[in-house]
Amino acid sequence: MPAPRTYRAEALVLKNAPFGEADLLVTLFTREAGKVRAVAKGARRATAKLVGHLEPLTVTRLALSRGRTLDVINQAETLESFALVKANLTAVTKGLQVAELVDGFGSEESPNEPLYGLSLATLAAIGRSPDAELPLLYFHLHLLSVSGLMPELQDCVECRREIEPERHRYSADGGGVFCPDCTPHQSGLRPLSVRALKVLRLLARSQPTALPTLHLDASLTQELRTTLTGTVQYWLDKEIRTNSFLNHLARTERTGTARG
Ligand SMILES: [Zn+2]
Structure with a gap:
């Protein structure tokens, strides 16, 4: 049976970096799958809602889709921001x-x-x-x-x-x-x-x-x-x-x- 295309994970955001025109490449350490590198599409646009949940040193609950090389972050919700x-x-x-x-x-x-x-x-x-x-x-x-x-x-x-x-x-x-x-x-x-x-x-x-x-x-x-x-x-x-x-x-x- 092939792995499902979408999955959920809880992760500590380790770092992020600009990717392409408006995307963000995020390095995550997930509880479920270890290290994952994933893209948040359009996250650098002024209207983006995801970006605040993807700052380094934030624990976040995520919904992701598997990609050919990089997974894609569809949803993110902060669980702990370590303010x-x-x-x-x-x-x-x-x-x-x-x-x-x-x-x-x-x-x-x-x-x-x-x-x-x-x-x-x-x-x-x-x-x-x-x-x-x-x-x-x-x-x-x-x-x-x-x-x-x-x-x-x-x-x-x-x-x-x-x-x-x-x-x-x-x-x-x-x-x-x-x-x-x-x-x-x-x-x-x-x-x-x-x-x-x-x-x-x-x-x-x-x-x-x-x-x-x-x-x-x-x-x-x-x-x-x-x-x-x-x-x-x-x-x-x-x-x-x-x-x-x-x-x-x-x-x-x-x-x-x-x-x-
Ligand atoms: Zn000895």
């Missing part, structure tokens, strides 16, 4: 990083409901506390987990012995922590502080709706960021575009605090 995320520059930049990474790790024709749920929970957490570091760190770690790429944090990747505190190193391309006796050939082996390892282990077993209350000082935050974005970037195999602007915002914030 708190869009109201704050730092929050929206973090939100766009979530969208960029879902675009990078999500696949077409391949649903990943845990990744869908993780993205929405992360955006909600960013909206609640735009300046908190944990939501995005949590997202990076669990993005790896729901993609089947979770770094090992308990036992040595090589010999499987339990890691003793202060006697470990970390490698993104090696797949996690190594004991001092095992020296893999990967170039990316580097120190990881005990407190960073503890935060990673804690985040690994936390829920996105109940993130632990942790005070992270600047150096620990930086170490966790470097470790996690380094690992995510290794698997993504390209630069995370939103990172430089996020780092710029973090630097401005720190200077602002120092002056105040």
